Amino acid sequence: MLNRYFPSVEKEIPFEGKDSKNTLSFKYYNKNEVVGNKTMSEHLRFAVAYWHSFMGSGVDIFGAPSLKREWHKAGDPIQRAKDTMDAAFEFITKLGVDYYCFHDRDIAPEGETYSETCKNLETLVEYAKKLQKETGVKLLWGTANLFGHPMYAQGAGTSPNSHVMAHAAAQVKHAIDATYELGGENYVFWGGREGYESLLNTDMKREQEQMARFLHMAVDYKNKIGFKGQFLIEPKPAEPMKHQYDTDSAATLYFLKEYDLIDHFKLNLEANHATLAGHTFEHELTVASAAGKLGSVDANRGDLLLGWDTDQFPTDLYSTTFAMMIILNQNGLGSGGLNFDAKVRRTSIDPVDLFHAHIGGMDAFARGLLIAKKIIDDRALSSFIDERYSSFNSGIGADIMSGKAGLEDLDNWIEKEGLPVVSSARQEMLENIVNSYIQ
Ligand code: XUL
Ligand code: CO
DSSP states (O other): OOOSSOTTOOSOOOBOOTTOOOTTSBSSOOTTOEETTEEHHHHHOEEEEHIIIIIOOOOBTTBOOOOOOGGGOOSSHHHHHHHHHHHHHHHHHHHTOOEEEEEHHHHSOOOSSHHHHHHHHHHHHHHHHHHHHHHOOEEEEEEOOOSSSGGGTTOSTTOSOHHHHHHHHHHHHHHHHHHHHTTOSEEEEOOTTSEESOGGGOOHHHHHHHHHHHHHHHHHHHHHHTOOSEEEEOOOSOSSSSEESSOSHHHHHHHHHHTTOGGGEEEEEEHHHHHHTTSOHHHHHHHHHHTTOEEEEEOOBOOTTOSSOOOBOOOOHHHHHHHHHHHHHTTOOTTOOEEEOOOOOTTOOSTHHHHHHHHHHHHHHHHHHHHHHHHHHTTTTHHHHHHHTGGGSSHHHHHHHHTSOOHHHHHHHHHHHOSOOOOOOOHHHHHHHHHHHOO
16 A cells, blocks of 8 residues: 555544544444445445645635645656645555546646647646556546636636637547546536626627537547547536526526537536535535436535635535435436535645544535435335425326326316315425434
8 A cells, every 4th residue: 555645644544433432433424334225335436636635735716735744745747646646646545545536737737838738737737547446446427627727717618718629629638538538438628717897898698509529529529530429518507707608507407408409518516616606515416316317416515605716625414415416216327426626625724634634524515315215215205295295296287297188178167166275385394204314
């Protein structure tokens, strides 16, 4: 086992059960424990996000980097990238997680020229391949960073400058190649700069058509090279742009349908993006799942008092329980997983804090899984929901939904039957039932 950057954690984080006082142990996440028809690790498919955990420095708009990382010390950029990758694989292995996710620019540094940048990426892909082979860690998804470079300030696929769009497309080609080469199970598009700052300088229709063309080119390329991973789009309403086109699940699904892309994509939904869009996390998951399009999750949480993407590690049991209910009800995430797109606070300065953060997130989801499974098995909510809609199973409800009855038939029917009797929606009772399971 790699052992250089996290010497205080000597071996894989153990499962010790809920009564253990060892803060570097799992209290609930027991990866081989079978829950229903799968083990916990098969249900949860956790991934570590390379950018926050290994590239993050704690810098914010008011302050300099606060996280001093050993793996960032080398002067040579390629050596630094390799050290960072060593640290990442050591961490992931010691945490006992199966997957990681990256942006192209996380794993390899930008060069002086385009071809040097591409070469750097190839070098680090080779290095990642070796480490994946040695450790058994797999790639959940890759993506391209189309928001960091100043050329993308006005958009990448939706840039008003066709040269910029061409550059973004070329970059995506290489990022898909890298993902394919490393056996990535999905590929993500997050359009951080695909939106606008001001409508005064923006042709929205054109930009949306450009975005559609951009994604169609990616689909064509994927098919051409035979990459079988799932394409995912990650909605977010704003930040860095004032308004991002892929605002939320509903807007993104509409866009995909409108531009004939719906068969090629699913959604990767992030908890903090949902709340920024004015939705709950479970709302976003439910919208996508109902459309058969919930593909993967960026697991984190926001802060209700702050209006930006704080990307904190998830600890809220209601949130993880509701998420796992939706995921279990659709029979899992398929090739997707739960990626910790989350960062330690800039005051959590020790590398070991990365362990505490992930352990907390993993335990929160493991508890969510156990609680959700029980609620589902007991039909604690679903029996009520089934009953609530049961008037559509036969009689006039079935006639309406099958198309047998129309407005005139219903006019006659109501004339005969009179006014409906409605039942209570029992929200408080159901909240109490959920609470009785959260323990
Ligand atoms: C930004 C965000 C991204 C995507 C990948 O808010 O969530 O890190 O997950 O580009
Ligand atoms: Co994300």
